[in-house]
Amino acid sequence: MGKPSKEKMIEMYRAMVKIRKTEQKLMEVFSNGEILGFLHVSIGQEAAPVGICSHLTEADYIATTHRGHGHAIAKGIDLKMAMAELFGKKAGYCLGRSGSMHLADKSRGIMGANGIVGAGIPIATGAAFAAKYKKTDQVAVATFGEGATGEGAFHEALNFAAIKKLPIVYLCENNGWAEFSPMSIHAPVQSVTKRALAYDIPAVSVANDVLEIYEEAGKAVERARKGEGPTLIEVRSERWYGHYVGDAQKYRGKENVAQAMAKDCLLNFEKGLLESKVLKKQDIEKINTDLDAEIEEAVRFARECPYPEVSEMMEGLYL
Template sequence: MRTGASEQEMKGKKTKPINHIKAYDSETLLALYQKMVTIRKFETLAGELFAAGKIPGFIHLSIGQEGSSTGVCSILRPDDYIITTHRGHGHVIAKGGDLKRMVAELMGRRTGYCKGKGGSMHIADFSLGILGANGVVAGGFPIIVGAGLSIKLRKTDQVAVCFFGDGASNRGPFHEALNMAAIWKLPILFVCENNCYASTTRTSYACSVIDIAARAKGYDIPGVSVDGNDVLAVRHAAAEAVDRARRGEGPTLLENKTYRRRGHFEGDPQRYRDQKEVVEWEQKNDPILRFASILKEKKLLTQDLEDKIAAGIDADLKEALQFAEQSEWPKPEEALEDLFFNF
């Protein structure tokens, strides 16, 4: 068993040129940047609130993985579906989730997305096609097959995206879902965020393959590995897969290679890794810094604009936090509501 990261595992670190930039207008590029920064700042705030004891339970942050959530969701339509994981705040924000209702849910307030019944691991917004974060690793696969089947039966051109981690690809539902989606050519994008760790276990120890995308071969569907910290590479690969799905040509397995900079959960003592590894990713391979440097090089992002964007997001988050803090706790008896639709 290795303790450090091998060269192969860390290949996501190799900084590839962001080579699709010419295909996008400045508005799109800046929207991607803004979304990534929003997720980063939201996650940072969530971490602070948790440390301050203002969030019950436990939370899992996606700091360092913003390129994947933003890149994929940026090519989706409002009526497309996503399903996500315990590490799902970024996906919900990228699909258009409301920051106020998210912070309120994290803090257990009745104005939260789930009226305080879900918390960090169970945020959904069905009006935005967000079929929910899921507390069970691999819990989303079978459900996304159903969403894909439903799209096919209703004869629309929507697509359904299942976000999951490297760890989930070792569970049975991954394999059942890829097979079923493949035989029916369902309009599904399976997006693996390979962040090098499943809880406290290294991916290289737990997975039989280096590239999770290689598992697509067993189901005769395309499997694509990209640098998950290159938001445009992610967007480009996701766009191809989504087009393919909308054309009725079936599912794709997309692997975004990235790195989980925070512990599995906030408060994780992280005995399984050297903090030097984390610092190295932070300094050399941050999806936001990498994208910002390209934007600056192309003169699309100036310091003024960067500050303005940051200030705007800070103001939104401040407002969201105020909203949550001023919101009432649910009444205890509300625990008995929302179980059955009728009876």
């Protein structure tokens, strides 16, 4: 698999910036009170979704988490419709019914973010089961954090996928914090790869580096497509902004946060692209300016769209 092409790297950089900038914008509109409920951002973790989704087609499946904007963007979600959903508007993917924690786009295989930790893992495994059942070459990806590996859903899904050699990649973004608790409190192992041993699933741990993730994800997706079964990839990720936006992270200490921020997967990638002359400074500026405009346009669209009518609340419960 090796390194991505120059064009692919530019595409990956663009996707990472898009995730970063979209979530920065979301933090802003969340603090204005324009979006409701809870908001969980993945700033600092952009490398993992981009690294894996660079190998997926629209037909492939991904089930994500409460911290799932990045995966949805990397899988190609329409930003206007996604923003409308976050604003609770009828034009949103879920008709404004569900918001950030349930972002889904069936047309691109995005099976939904999930408000329940670990719940998406067996659901994605079911998508892989369906692909094998129908003898397609589709692959499924389950994303989750290290906190989810304490859930039975994680173990039950991996066990079944290994028995049946299902075409799935388990992508664990280990950001070191299960909500408000460090991994040392909730796991006897410090790498999630050890969990996979019990299921005879090949597992690898990689740094928060998009090219490294790209390479390992490529091997895993290929294995899955060839019918060789599941792989687990652990990305040693960094969470900058707490469990949810507004979490003061008092349990963590400023130094720990500063260390996390210093390991900026986006900035590191950008530096590398500049050094290797894949991109010039002007290219980077243009990508950033273009994305600012795209995100502003999505926010404008979401603001202007109407909310669902109260009379529509009872629609669509049963088919």
